Amino acid sequence: MTNRVEKLSLLSEMIAFAQTEDSVNSIEYNFLYSIAKQLDITKEDFQYLFKHPVTYLHLKSHSERIVQFHRLVLLMNLDHKVAPKQLVKIHNFGLRMGLSHDSINRVLDLMESFPNKMVPPDFLIDIFKVQYN
The missing domain is CATH 1.10.10 (Arc Repressor Mutant, subunit A)
Structure with missing residues (x-):
């Protein structure tokens, strides 16, 4: 960029x-x-x-949109308190960026299983690759 x-x-x-x-x-x-x-x-x-x-x-590059979504996920989890309102907000941001509904939901569901809810970049990219192909 x-x-x-x-x-x-x-x-x-x-x-x-x-x-x-x-x-x-x-x-x-x-x-x-x-x-x-x-x-x-x-x-x-x-x-x-x-x-x-x-x-x-709107970012043209799919990879840039994924990176931006990852930044938002990290930002959301900084204080270790994720309100339902934030989940809706980040979901809507992801949709507005043109990301897959299923991939967004998968990331948000699986983040609970990671320490401090921090989804590793490689894992996040793999989720979006599956939906992109």
């Missing part, structure tokens, strides 16, 4: 996912900021996104 607008859109989407009652806890903030740094987004631009979200852009 080389497009700056796509990077800002991804980050904005993650911020929107993390914001509950207009706040993001420090663990989530630090995780989001580490993603921003990986995407070469400045701290000023990162902070700007909290008040001025960027319009969602």
Whole structure:
């Protein structure tokens, strides 16, 4: 992914996912900021996104959508408390990204079996490969 607008859109989407009652806890903030740094987004631009979200852009690459979904799963599980509302929200984000309904459900069902509910990237990719083929 080389497009700056796509990077800002991804980050904005993650911020929107993390914001509950207009706040993001420090663990989530630090995780989001580490993603921003990986995407070469400045701290000023990162902070700007909290008040001025960027319009969602649909990622063309299936693999980029899987990576983004994985980031959202990791973000959701940072505080080890997953509310039913968050499951619905992440499911809807996955569908909006064009990911398979069955794959999303499989990931969300199986994450309970992993330590700290952190689905390993290889496992997640295998789930989506099955549905993509």
